[in-house]
Amino acid sequence: MFSVKNLVKTYPTGQHALKGCSVDIDKAQIVSIFGPSGAGKSTFIRCINRLVEPTSGEVYLDGMEITGLKGRELHKARRQMGMIFQEYNLIERLTVMENVLSGRLGYVGFLQAMFRRFPQEYVNEAFDLLERVGLKGYHNQRADALSGGQRQRVGIVRALIQHPKILLVDEPTSGLDPKTAMIIMQLIADLAKEKGIPAIVNIHDVALGQQYADRIIGLTEGEVVFDGPPSKVTAETLTQIYGEEDWSKTIRKVEDEED
């Protein structure tokens, strides 16, 4: 259903962010991407929906090649990919409802968007999704009045209302406290399963990533160095991905939580 072939990104500065990454996802699973800062995780996820233009390689979603699309076709392809961001990236001055409905911008005309005349079915769905993530009654609040966890919930709803075929999630928990981080990861995992879509999640927190993932991909210096189930992640794997360190405590933390 989703496939990345030999993706390469070299920035104009000469930095080789991705050196030929290939990943296939053939079922609705949560894929955590591990990797040190600067390994190319963010670039990888942004090359998929072409917020960053890949230098070469191919991306396929449901048999459609996304690399090579232009203009209107690219916009249509982006509608099918929901994205959740590290800093939430909500429109701070707009209300929760406007932020949620902005997920449907690809489906409405300019004047409809300008005068906030979204079809009633979108509004109904927005209310349902807000209730689902625990934000019932928040629709008229301005985004900048919300807490971090609440903002990320709005971010999740904005991505889901697109009816995406895949979720691209970039460090969803890095600004959140540990408890909120777990709740947010749980929510993303649950909703992806519910909608039957795969999610690619860049994540720094190894324990959290392992806990909610069906599959782990290790990215180091622009190359895939590990691809397997969370149970196969060992201290050696982490050394391979991040470099030499005493990983025993990191691994044990996961086992503790599973007790």
Place this chain on the structure above:
Amino acid sequence: MSSSTSPVIWKRDHFIKNPILRWTVIILLTAYVLYALNDMDLNWARMKSGWPRAVDFFHRMFPPDFSRWSMIQRGVLESLQMAIISTTISIILAVPLSLGAARNISVRWVYLLSRAFVVVARSFPPILVAIIFVKAFGFGPFPGILTLAFTALGFMGKLLGEAIENIDPGQVEAIRATGANWFKVQLYGVAPQVLPRYVGLSIYLLDINLRASTIIGIVGAGGIGGALFNAFHRYEYDTALAILIVIIAIVLVMEFISSKVRGRLQ
């Protein structure tokens, strides 16, 4: 006290570190200012002979003469209308211009073109632009409105363009990721972030245009400025003072309104 033998003297570095260069700059600047003072013929004799004339001129302004009220009123209303119309034109045209003049939104050739326009529009004071437009289009408020709209557009293009360059790119990215086209990205990703600045600048612009509209009449571009100039010309200093009082009153009222509105925007 332990091992240190003598205290270390600390002095802040000079702005120009090289002492020879520093003193050369100071001496040359001083010499030039002295030369310029001498060259401009600034002297006490002129100051002394001019002072009584200034006092006399001031005396003849009092009391202000409001007897030609209908003429003053017509001029003031014309100035107001010129300010409102030119502000409206320029804040509408400023939207595409400032998007073009923002490096993060624009493509390179549009950016360069917009910036070039901004630089040209900003480098001429309104009175010079008014002289050119009066030559081209004849006397009256029409060249005046063009003048104000043109200079205001340069002002808005620069300041709003810079505001757009400073927006949070993350919010724009999020809207792009939804599959919105370029126009809808501007509408949701950019506009909400600069809207308060836009409204604030628009009000400030009305303020600026109102002041400028009273001045450009001097070169025949309509408004109260023409009446003021004529009054001075005919030695009717009391009428001139009446006009000045009305201008000051309007500017004060505008100042008050705009500070109220901008205060609410914060």
